[in-house]
Amino acid sequence: MTIDSAVQRKIMGQFATGVTVVSTQLKNGETWGMTANAVTSLSLDPPLVLLAVVRDSQSHRQFSEENCFALNILAADQQQLSDRFAYAGPKDFSGLEVTSATTGAPILKGVLGWVDCRIKEILPGGDHDIFIGEIVAGESGEGEPLLFFGGKYASINLNPSE
Ligand SMILES: Cc1cc2nc3c(=O)[nH]c(=O)nc-3n(C[C@H](O)[C@H](O)[C@H](O)COP(=O)(O)O)c2cc1C
Incomplete structure (x- = not known):
């Protein structure tokens, strides 16, 4: 049986995730960002993370050409940043406060955490490729995370008694 993609999307949408902005610095000094939730911690020794990127996206080309990326883990109040980097086309960092990680990738102010990675391997994964990054x-x-659940943003209440 081949599952319908809308059904697959609905089922897997029940798997709540965090939201990241994946960033890199381009050779011309400009910065690039892409919203992504197909992200997971993969290995502690060596320290690896995994990111799935649409194969025919501009972001795929930018991350693979630079051979590095950083994952910015968004906080609950950073939904506008997720929206800002979720569209095709030029990625606008204007007006954002950023610092620079080891690889030069921009780290957004106020994120819950970040890892800066060099790409170790790119594996095929259907219409996506799987980028394995070494941290x-x-x-x-600290703070509360931005979540993605059922195709929408969501948040958790860490203090339900309040
Ligand atoms: C919540 C959310 C999660 C997303 N996760 C991914 C992802 O894991 N991988 C991916 O390739 N695109 C993901 N996207 C879509 C990309 O952000 C979007 O297609 C990309 O920015 C397109 O830009 P580009 O074609 O210029 O690369 C996600 C979008 C949203 C809103």
Whole structure:
């Protein structure tokens, strides 16, 4: 049986995820970002993460050409950042406060955590490719996460008694 893609999307939408902005610095000094939730921690030794990227997207070309990316883990109040980097075309960092990670990738102010990675391998995954990144730097913060669930943004209440 081949599952209908709308059905697959609906089923897998029940799997709640966080939301990241994947960033990199281009050779011309410009910055690039893409909203992504197909992200997971893969290995501790060596320290690896996994990111699935649509094969025929501009982001695929930019991350693979630079051979690195950073995952910015968004906080509950950063939904506008997710929306801002979820569309095809030029990625606009204007007006955003950023710092620069080891690879030069921009790290957005106020994120819950970030990891900066060099790409170790790119594996085929249907209409996506799987980017395996080796973590070269990272930091965690505190706060509540932005979630994606059932095709919509969601949040969790960490203090249900309040
Ligand atoms: C919540 C959310 C999660 C997304 N996750 C991914 C993802 O994991 N991988 C991906 O390739 N695109 C993902 N997208 C879509 C990309 O953000 C979007 O297609 C991309 O920015 C298109 O730009 P480009 O064609 O210029 O690369 C996601 C979008 C949203 C709103």
